[in-house]
Amino acid sequence: MNAFYASVTQVLEPELKGKPLLIAGDPEKRHGIILTASYEAKKRGVKTGMPIWEAKMHCPQAILRPPNFAAFMDFSNRVFAILRDFSPLVEPFSIDEAFVELTGTEKLWGSPLQAAQAIKKRIKEEVGILCSVGIGPSKVVAKMAAGLQKPDGLTLLTEADIPRRLWPLPIGELFGVGKRMEQHLLNMGIRTIGDLAQTPPKLLRQRFGVVGVTLRELARGQDSSPVNPSSLDTVKSVGHQITLPKDYSLLKEIKVVLLELAEAVSRRARLGNYLGKTVSLSVRGSDFSGIHRSLTLKEATAYPSVIYETALKLFQQHWPQELPVRLLGVSLGNLVRAEGQQLSLFEPEPQLYQAIDRIKNKFGEKSLLRGSFLLEEGVFYEAGKKQDVGRSPHYLS
Amino acid sequence: MKITASKENLLFGVSAVQKAVNAKNTLPILTCIKLEAKGDHLSFTATDLEVGIQCKVPAGVIEEGVCVVPARYFSEIVRKLPDSVITLELIHDGEIIIQYSNSELNLKTMPADEFPQLPVVDGEYKLSIEAGKIKQMVRQTAFACSTDESRPLFTGVLCEIENNEIRMISTDTHRLALKKEYIQNKQKKSFSFIVPAKILTEMARLIQNDEEFCQMNISKNLATFVIENIQIVCRLFDGQFPNYQQVIPSQYTLKVKTKTKLFQEAVERISLFSLDSSSNTIHLKIENNILRLFSQSELGQGYEEIPIAGEGDPVDIAFNYRYLLDVFRVLDEEELTIEFTGPLSPGIIRPVENNNFLYLVLPVRC
Numbered sequence: 001m002n003a004f005y006a007s008v009t010q011v012l013e014p015e016l017k018g019k020p021l022l023i024a025g026d027p028e029k030r031h032g033i034i035l036t037a038s039y040e041a042k043k044r045g046v047k048t049g050m051p052i053w054e055a056k057m058h059c060p061q062a063i064l065r066p067p068n069f070a071a072f073m074d075f076s077n078r079v080f081a082i083l084r085d086f087s088p089l090v091e092p093f094s095i096d097e098a099f100v101e102l103t104g105t106e107k108l109w110g111s112p113l114q115a116a117q118a119i120k121k122r123i124k125e126e127v128g129i130l131c132s133v134g135i136g137p138s139k140v141v142a143k144m145a146a147g148l149q150k151p152d153g154l155t156l157l158t159e160a161d162i163p164r165r166l167w168p169l170p171i172g173e174l175f176g177v178g179k180r181m182e183q184h185l186l187n188m189g190i191r192t193i194g195d196l197a198q199t200p201p202k203l204l205r206q207r208f209g210v211v212g213v214t215l216r217e218l219a220r221g222q223d224s225s226p227v228n229p230s231s232l233d234t235v236k237s238v239g240h241q242i243t244l245p246k247d248y249s250l251l252k253e254i255k256v257v258l259l260e261l262a263e264a265v266s267r268r269a270r271l272g273n274y275l276g277k278t279v280s281l282s283v284r285g286s287d288f289s290g291i292h293r294s295l296t297l298k299e300a301t302a303y304p305s306v307i308y309e310t311a312l313k314l315f316q317q318h319w320p321q322e323l324p325v326r327l328l329g330v331s332l333g334n335l336v337r338a339e340g341q342q343l344s345l346f347e348p349e350p351q352l353y354q355a356i357d358r359i360k361n362k363f364g365e366k367s368l369l370r371g372s373f374l375l376e377e378g379v380f381y382e383a384g385k386k387q388d389v390g391r392s393p394h395y396l397s
Numbered sequence: 398m399k400i401t402a403s404k405e406n407l408l409f410g411v412s413a414v415q416k417a418v419n420a421k422n423t424l425p426i427l428t429c430i431k432l433e434a435k436g437d438h439l440s441f442t443a444t445d446l447e448v449g450i451q452c453k454v455p456a457g458v459i460e461e462g463v464c465v466v467p468a469r470y471f472s473e474i475v476r477k478l479p480d481s482v483i484t485l486e487l488i489h490d491g492e493i494i495i496q497y498s499n500s501e502l503n504l505k506t507m508p509a510d511e512f513p514q515l516p517v518v519d520g521e522y523k524l525s526i527e528a529g530k531i532k533q534m535v536r537q538t539a540f541a542c543s544t545d546e547s548r549p550l551f552t553g554v555l556c557e558i559e560n561n562e563i564r565m566i567s568t569d570t571h572r573l574a575l576k577k578e579y580i581q582n583k584q585k586k587s588f589s590f591i592v593p594a595k596i597l598t599e600m601a602r603l604i605q606n607d608e609e610f611c612q613m614n615i616s617k618n619l620a621t622f623v624i625e626n627i628q629i630v631c632r633l634f635d636g637q638f639p640n641y642q643q644v645i646p647s648q649y650t651l652k653v654k655t656k657t658k659l660f661q662e663a664v665e666r667i668s669l670f671s672l673d674s675s676s677n678t679i680h681l682k683i684e685n686n687i688l689r690l691f692s693q694s695e696l697g698q699g700y701e702e703i704p705i706a707g708e709g710d711p712v713d714i715a716f717n718y719r720y721l722l723d724v725f726r727v728l729d730e731e732e733l734t735i736e737f738t739g740p741l742s743p744g745i746i747r748p749v750e751n752n753n754f755l756y757l758v759l760p761v762r763c
Contacts, residue, residue: 340761343760
């Protein structure tokens with residue numbers, strides 16, 4: 001979908017149509033980052049991820065709106081429902097992206113091009129937003145094709161088109177190449193997707209291992225992964241992160257936030273009936289430096305004490321003491337289903353949290369809080385006013 | 398030092414102290430066995446500083462004295478000696494001569510004064526229990542201990558003495574075994590201590606004669622156990638054992654009675670399908686005097702029904718089958734009862750003809 005958050009907001013508030021619109025968080029809480037800009041604002045140079053003040057410099061007349069995640073989710077579900085009318089094999093990739101396997105539907109919808117046009121028409125008429133469709137022989141080619149024409153695009157790439165259409169693109173555009181990988185590849189003199197496609201696989205294996213070879217295959221448009229409609233059903237991790245309202249430098253303050261995050265993460269894991277073995281901590285400093293560290297536990301857990309202690313240990317081990325903290329995140333990964341888990345004696349938390357969960361299910365997430373969360377430094381439940389902290393990790397499927 | 402002894406006696410001494418020798422110890426002296434000839438016996442001593450074992454065997458002492466020999470070589474030699482009278486003699490340049498028939502072996506020794514003295518325990522509490530009783534208690538509890546060294550307390554067995562009762566409790570937090578016995582005890586004060594399970598197991602192994610008595614001497618952090626000619630000194634765990642009584646339910650919603658062997662064989666057969674899965678789960682469903690065991694994996698599935706005498710609410714519960722099989726190995730009684738209080742609460746297994754033993758096992762979430 002094109003400029004999805006902005007498009008949805010424009011459908012809900014038709015008077016915003018055709019105007020430069022910015023969807024951004026609350027600058028008061030320092031969430032003032034542009035999540036999406038409408039195409040009218042994009043034309044004037046606003047980019048996703050810009051702080052509000054910078055966006056305003058590019059486009060002073062832009063209208064600001066906060067994100068309405070419930071509406072985004074609803075629109076997303078409606079679009080995906082349309083896709084499922086065309087093929088049972090629909091793999092949601094993010095809130096506004098999905099893969100559809102059209103092989104075998106030719107007798108029903110005609111050629112892929114005709115099917116794509118029908119899809120675009122229905123989304124435009126029934127949901128009211130525009131999208132870019134890419135058609136290709138594999139998931140990676142289709143995804144890259146969709147990016148070639150925005151907004152309201154429709155691009156078909158065959159195997160033979162790849163060298164002409166994709167290879168001249170800079171290497172950073174390749175699906176699967178992030179900032180760091182881009183730098184590594186540039187350092188090796190690999191500047192375009194075509195360069196990577198023509199690099200001997202042996203060299204890439206030596207430098208990056210299996211990942212290098214896979215990337216080269218992607219650059220050649222080879223991607224054997226099937227369209228998997230249930231890829232989101234298996235949750236890999238649950239996590240929460242939060243930008244602090246001001247920089248924290250005292251361990252005392254940071255401890256409160258880590259405990260809040262551990263409490264929220266464990267609650268969500270329990271709601272989905274999961275236990276996790278790996279605790280990860282993300283920290284970003286006031287200078288935007290950042291770390292991401294994780295530790296794998298001996299036994300899987302879904303309770304805050306171990307998660308908190310592990311996150312705190314990681315923080316103390318890896319974060320320089322004097323550096324002010326801007327953002328904190330805790331996540332629980334390596335998830336396993338709680339069914340089939342051996343119960344243990346002498347652990348008070350399972351029983352305690354069984355009771356706590358029952359209370360929270362009935363009276364809401366904020367019906368029962370630790371005293372420390374009400375301290376001035378506690379932020380999560382304050383910010384959580386607008387966000388549903390206790391949503392089950394199943395909510396995407 | 399010069400003595401004569403039979404191969405049998407030497408071998409007994411060597412194998413009695415073997416468990417206290419750590420061949421990988423970085424202190425070379427601790428990889429050795431100390432031999433001491435005195436009066437009419439030869440004593441063997443070994444220690445790794447956590448546990449010390451001493452064993453006395455009868456010997457013809459020609460000249461009293463002490464020597465320290467490398468445990469690995471000495472025990473190998475003793476094992477391979479012929480069944481005849483053996484002479485051991487320490488000669489002046491630090492070598493021991495082992496003579497048999499017309500042959501002799503020479504083995505280098507270590508300086509005897511470097512070998513650590515076993516601590517003498519003069520504890521507050523002294524106790525004497527029939528060796529057979531303690532052997533049975535250890536057999537029925539030590540198996541339930543944890544082997545995870547990161548939580549050392551659970552690698553030990555809790556011993557509680559109260560009036561004329563001694564209780565041993567062990568748990569790895571997933572199951573718990575409790576055994577009690579009655580003893581002669583003059584001490585009014587009740588007391589408790591935690592002994593490493595592997596030391597109790599070793600002690601039980603060394604008991605030759607069930608009629609003998611085991612003399613215990615317990616101080617704050619050390620204990621000695623003396624049985625006949627063997628003495629074991631060990632460190633006790635320092636720490637608070639969790640309140641185990643609190644986790645044993647006092648009531649139940651279902652109690653069933655069945656034949657031990659019948660139940661055991663059914664679990665053994667049905668668990669075959671759980672061998673490969675990581676959770677080792679076996680399902681139990683009890684309704685209308687029928688116990689239905691069920692398990693499945695990618696390989697296949699099976700179920701078995703056994704008749705039971707039960708009273709209470711039906712239950713649908715899952716266990717790690719290994720924890721069930723473990724207890725069958727130490728149950729001697731023909732019949733057992735199992736008590737349940739729901740699918741997430743522990744099941745309690747007791748022998749019918751004996752209320753001195755209970756085994757609690759926590760279920761697997763299903």
